[in-house]
């Protein structure tokens with residue numbers, strides 16, 4: 340069984356919570372940035388539960404378009420669509436008596452959220468193109484690196500579905516907020532990968548260990564694990580150590596966001612007020628609409644300032660703003676915030692501008 344390494348207060352709280360909920364069957368939502376260990380927490384929950392001898396079935400909700408995801412979850416009958424020559428059970432059926440892990444649930448299409456909610460309420464479903472109702476006993480664990488509270492507020496995630504999947508929430512904090520875990524993780528990964536180095540003893544210099552603890556780990560535990568793997572596998576550990584120190588050093592001294600005094604351009608407030616005045620001339624705007632528009636204008640300015648300070652590094656800007664990386668990407672897109680030239684958009688993220696903001700930008 341994979342162990343959750345770490346003894347920091349948040350990790351201790353997570354371990355306590357796992358022990359409390361492990362045999363309850365309550366729906367669990369695991370939140371946290373990419374690479375913090377959400378899947379590890381899900382696997383631990385399953386392995387400690389009475390369901391451990393049954394399967395843990397993982398579905399990546401971000402990987403498939405809506406219709407395919409539906410047939411992946413619920414299965415299909417022969418002839419349900421072109422190419423469905425054989426009936427196929429869905430992941431819910433495969434996870435009967437076991438656990439289903441709905442990974443990246445924040446990316447599940449809204450229409451499918453509605454269907455899944457129905458299924459959860461009725462405790463039964465039919466395969467796509469089928470009529471027979473199927474009843475399964477599955478523990479549902481979901482994971483996401485989205486800020487679902489915010490997505491619900493924006494209408495991008497169904498509120499009723501959110502409450503249904505979020506009966507117990509486990510938040511796994513980023514590694515930079517629990518640095519005391521780093522030495523234990525280092526030791527753990529060195530032990531784990533030692534067999535790959537044919538037993539070679541890896542000596543981490545105090546310099547490197549210090550750099551590891553100071554670094555802010557935007558890729559969290561996965562990034563730390565990958566550094567250790569490289570350190571162990573590559574032929575010249577001294578050269579690699581130098582490289583790692585250089586790359587960590589660069590990011591800790593040069594690129595790390597620095598606290599500077601910021602004087603906002605107050606004309607932004609004037610322009611927001613002007614906008615309101617103009618609207619009042621024609622159709623009196625609701626306070627709710629005003630609040631939303633004004634907040635968006637101000638957020639845009641602050642986001643642009645954060646991006647400027649981090650030279651367009653969106654991961655660091657998200658840290659500075661204390662929001663998740665994904666939430667920042669949404670906001671950049673929503674507000675049309677200007678990103679300094681050095682960095683480019685992640686085009687793989689298909690994000691749609693909410694209607695109410697279109698007129699505003």
Ligand SMILES: Nc1ncnc2c1ncn2[C@@H]1O[C@H](COP(=O)(O)OP(=O)(O)OP(=O)(O)O)[C@@H](O)[C@H]1O
Nearest residue numbers: 342343344345372373374375376377378379560561
């Ligand atoms: N506390 C921990 N102890 C030991 N290993 C850990 C810990 N946290 C994370 N890991 C390891 O780090 C790697 C990344 O973890 P995991 O895949 O669970 O992250 P994740 O939050 O699901 O990431 P993503 O959002 O990108 O899917 C895995 O190899 C995992 O075993």
Ligand SMILES: [Mg+2]
Nearest residue numbers: 377378442482
């Ligand atoms: Mg994961």
